[in-house]
Amino acid sequence: MKKKRVLFYNGQLLMGGIERVLTSYLQGLANEEDLEITVLIKENDPEKNIFLTDIPKNLPIVFIKTEEMVKFRNEIKAKRKKNIFYKLIYPLILAYERLYMKKWLRNYMKANKDKFDVVIDFDMSLGKYLNIIDLPKIGWIHYTLTGKLRNKKKELRFKRRLEKYDRIVAICDEMKEEAKNLFKVPEEKIMRIYNPFDIDKVGREKEIIEEEDKEYLKEDYIVAVSRLVEGKGREDLVDIYNELHKDGIQEKLYILGEGPVSEKLEKKIKEFGLEGKVILVGQKKNPLPWMKDAKIFVHTSYGEGLPTVFLESMIAGTPVIAYDCPTGPKDILGKNQYGVLVKTGDKESFKIELEKLLKDEERRKKYIEDFYKEKLHEFNIEYIRKQFKKLISIGE
Numbered sequence: 001m002k003k004k005r006v007l008f009y010n011g012q013l014l015m016g017g018i019e020r021v022l023t024s025y026l027q028g029l030a031n032e033e034d035l036e037i038t039v040l041i042k043e044n045d046p047e048k049n050i051f052l053t054d055i056p057k058n059l060p061i062v063f064i065k066t067e068e069m070v071k072f073r074n075e076i077k078a079k080r081k082k083n084i085f086y087k088l089i090y091p092l093i094l095a096y097e098r099l100y101m102k103k104w105l106r107n108y109m110k111a112n113k114d115k116f117d118v119v120i121d122f123d124m125s126l127g128k129y130l131n132i133i134d135l136p137k138i139g140w141i142h143y144t145l146t147g148k149l150r151n152k153k154k155e156l157r158f159k160r161r162l163e164k165y166d167r168i169v170a171i172c173d174e175m176k177e178e179a180k181n182l183f184k185v186p187e188e189k190i191m192r193i194y195n196p197f198d199i200d201k202v203g204r205e206k207e208i209i210e211e212e213d214k215e216y217l218k219e220d221y222i223v224a225v226s227r228l229v230e231g232k233g234r235e236d237l238v239d240i241y242n243e244l245h246k247d248g249i250q251e252k253l254y255i256l257g258e259g260p261v262s263e264k265l266e267k268k269i270k271e272f273g274l275e276g277k278v279i280l281v282g283q284k285k286n287p288l289p290w291m292k293d294a295k296i297f298v299h300t301s302y303g304e305g306l307p308t309v310f311l312e313s314m315i316a317g318t319p320v321i322a323y324d325c326p327t328g329p330k331d332i333l334g335k336n337q338y339g340v341l342v343k344t345g346d347k348e349s350f351k352i353e354l355e356k357l358l359k360d361e362e363r364r365k366k367y368i369e370d371f372y373k374e375k376l377h378e379f380n381i382e383y384i385r386k387q388f389k390k391l392i393s394i395g396e
Helices: 017-029 050-054 067-079 084-111 127-132 146-150 152-164 173-183 200-206 236-244 262-271 288-292 308-315 327-335 347-358 361-374 381-391
Strands: 004-010 037-041 061-064 118-121 137-139 167-169 189-193 223-225 254-257 278-282 297-299 320-323 341-344
Touching: 004 017, 004 167, 017 037, 017 308, 017 381, 037 278, 061 067, 084 127, 118 297, 118 320, 118 341, 127 152, 127 347, 137 152, 146 152, 146 173, 152 173, 167 173, 173 189, 173 327, 189 262, 189 381, 200 308, 200 327, 223 288, 236 254, 236 262, 236 347, 262 278, 262 347, 288 308, 320 327, 341 347
Parallel strands: 004 037, 004 118, 037 061, 118 137, 137 167, 167 189, 223 254, 223 297, 254 278, 297 320, 320 341
Antiparallel strands: none
């Protein structure tokens, strides 16, 4: 049996949604007898590459930038705000790294031209280097494309990049339609594949709970999980909770994640006097115990891809209420069949719907039961594995 030889590329293995999905694919495909997979990662950063240990041991991993190179750049980056010399040389280091990567990729692809049948640009960050790769190329769209339209120059550049891929994957139906309508991607070139999810893994996952966290889980609470960045709408969530608190809500709000808006959130929590009620828990590699014991999972993002955290929460038995942002929430929650969707940015409606859901335990249970019966199978790794093999059969 001839094996299909696949090179999976991704920039990093940070604690992020794309990286989590990548490891799900690699774990689900690692033992397929008709596949031979190599993993190519741009940055060798042991401190930040949290998901490195989750890649199956039988898959070879190749790094483009060395650990020393990444460490040196990060040190310069940290010093540039306090020293003009480092501020001046930092752009030069970035320019050198781009040249280094281009040369490295050219040499690597030349030396391994007969080793691979297809290249998957999983986070679509190979844009500047696609011409170097003389193999069938697959690009993976993980996020809404509407933001690409804000700048005509960037829009045109992205359209040209999409044209360089032989096939494109969109991770939800809305995203597929965006690619077709906004960037004129032909129907035959694009395929919708949901992010894979090892459903049984939720039950097998070791519940790693630090000793100081156990007290938190004894409380009644609602939970949010994401990186703490502007687009995730976590300030909206604190505003919404503040209004609920005025109405006498007893449940606490736990916000899991780290990121640049954490200081803003801390300030807002103090301004509202919500210390001890809204808790910034920090980053947790395994958020499942926090999801499982919550009453409701809340999500106020202004843009998504396909939010895997919804699946994790619902498989763990906790229903979701979310902004109906482009794209992804509707693919999981349907038209309010499996959870609650609220118009994006409508904090008042979100507050009203969340309050009603907190008081209605039967409705919370029904959302989960219906999701298990009618929708969950579409995200099963076994189902998606078949779609993946169809995807990579380019030229067959």
